[in-house]
Amino acid sequence: MNKRMNRSRLNIGAYILQPYARTEQHIKDLADSGVEFVVCMGDDRPALDLFEKYGVGAIVSGIVPGWWGGDGNNAGQMAATNPLEKYDEAAASFVDHPAIWGIDCGDEPSALDFPHYGKVMNKVEKLFPNQFAYLNLYPNYASVSQNNAQETVNQLGTPTYDEHIARYCECVAADYICYDFYLYSINVTKHYENLRVVADACLKTGRSMWIVLQVNSNRANEWMSENNLRFQAYTAMAFGAENIIWACYTAGWWHNQVLDKDGNKTEQYDKMKKVNAEIRTIAEEYMRFRRVSTHFVGFAGNPDMEKVNQEPIEALTTGVFFDVKADNGAPIVVGQMASRTNDGAGALMICAADDHHETDPKAYNITFSVMEGKAVEVIGGCGKKPLTRLEDGSYSVPVVSNEGLLIVAR
Numbered sequence: 001m002n003k004r005m006n007r008s009r010l011n012i013g014a015y016i017l018q019p020y021a022r023t024e025q026h027i028k029d030l031a032d033s034g035v036e037f038v039v040c041m042g043d044d045r046p047a048l049d050l051f052e053k054y055g056v057g058a059i060v061s062g063i064v065p066g067w068w069g070g071d072g073n074n075a076g077q078m079a080a081t082n083p084l085e086k087y088d089e090a091a092a093s094f095v096d097h098p099a100i101w102g103i104d105c106g107d108e109p110s111a112l113d114f115p116h117y118g119k120v121m122n123k124v125e126k127l128f129p130n131q132f133a134y135l136n137l138y139p140n141y142a143s144v145s146q147n148n149a150q151e152t153v154n155q156l157g158t159p160t161y162d163e164h165i166a167r168y169c170e171c172v173a174a175d176y177i178c179y180d181f182y183l184y185s186i187n188v189t190k191h192y193e194n195l196r197v198v199a200d201a202c203l204k205t206g207r208s209m210w211i212v213l214q215v216n217s218n219r220a221n222e223w224m225s226e227n228n229l230r231f232q233a234y235t236a237m238a239f240g241a242e243n244i245i246w247a248c249y250t251a252g253w254w255h256n257q258v259l260d261k262d263g264n265k266t267e268q269y270d271k272m273k274k275v276n277a278e279i280r281t282i283a284e285e286y287m288r289f290r291r292v293s294t295h296f297v298g299f300a301g302n303p304d305m306e307k308v309n310q311e312p313i314e315a316l317t318t319g320v321f322f323d324v325k326a327d328n329g330a331p332i333v334v335g336q337m338a339s340r341t342n343d344g345a346g347a348l349m350i351c352a353a354d355d356h357h358e359t360d361p362k363a364y365n366i367t368f369s370v371m372e373g374k375a376v377e378v379i380g381g382c383g384k385k386p387l388t389r390l391e392d393g394s395y396s397v398p399v400v401s402n403e404g405l406l407i408v409a410r
Contacts, residue, residue: 034276057101067106075110111157180212210243234404240291278381289337320346
């Protein structure tokens with residue numbers, strides 16, 4: 001399903017480019033920030049011409065009938081509201097453009113609408129041969145069908161989030177799962193559990209994981225920091241994320257976007273640009289591997305694990321890597337990865353997860369051993385990291401809170 005989006009690479013996107021930010025300079029700045037595609041873009045041909053000029057793709061809304069699950073009151077009504085004939089009509093009047101990578105088919109549907117979405121997504125893939133069908137799912141803090149006094153509306157359409165994702169995989173044949181999670185408006189434990197559920201479903205069904213993260217704030221007096229962005233991105237990559245999408249670039253929801261209401265850069269522009277550049281530094285080598293499993297190392301007794309259905313471990317041993325841990329016992333999220341070409345190489349994607357709210361940042365070391373005969377390199381956001389060979393033959397690499405590291409053994 002590569003089509004115009006190169007799925008062999010990790011892609012970085014952003015939600016929403018309002019008309020006030022579609023001048024040539026704005027679109028050049030968008031590309032310079034490391035954003036490679038825009039979701040919820042309008043079918044604005046002059047802007048799309050500029051997207052093509054600067055190598056930016058668009059997932060365009062308004063081409064086919066829209067749908068949003070919202071508060072759940074419309075659950076199960078999509079087939080009646082958006083019958084398949086409407087998609088045929090939309091395709092008949094569509095004029096293609098090289099910058100249109102995807103067709104936005106909706107957002108956060110109930111599981112009651114997944115059977116119809118399976119038909120819609122298949123039809124859109126056939127009707128728009130140069131584009132893919134885009135659909136984003138609820139996070140695990142959406143309400144479930146077992147309501148109580150505090151939870152009166154059913155959004156997910158299933159008793160649990162696990163069942164919601166399983167039902168999606170059963171009904172919808174897309175080769176990815178995309179969902180949004182706004183960590184700093186909820187909490188870390190739900191973030192970890194959501195990553196676990198979706199990443200494991202992707203592994204089981206052979207799909208890639210896409211995730212929408214927050215660069216903006218749900219409180220007007222708060223601004224996401226560089227490290228807030230790093231923590232979100234690198235934990236997602238430790239679970240194998242292949243598309244990272246920031247919300248929001250311009251006005252969409254909440255506060256403190258990358259551009260303000262007049263189209264001027266806020267402090268979020270340089271933060272996002274820097275973190276995007278770090279991700280890109282790691283991404284080429286990262287995408288040579290696929291996620292096999294993810295582990296919470298050094299999390300024993302950590303409240304972040306309170307509702308995560310996975311036991312933490314003291315150190316990780318994989319068969320290629322041995323006794324992987326932080327030398328000070330700090331919590332690290334470690335993704336075990338295998339070569340996509342089955343050449344025997346292995347990798348670990350690590351997020352230093354000890355200070356996601358920036359209360360007490362630290363510098364420490366990740367220590368590990370590797371299988372005899374393997375050569376090791378470590379890549380961080382600024383490039384290759386120095387490795388120290390210890391007396392016992394193990395390795396040590398420095399890390400700071402919220403940093404991401406890719407350790408490769410060949």
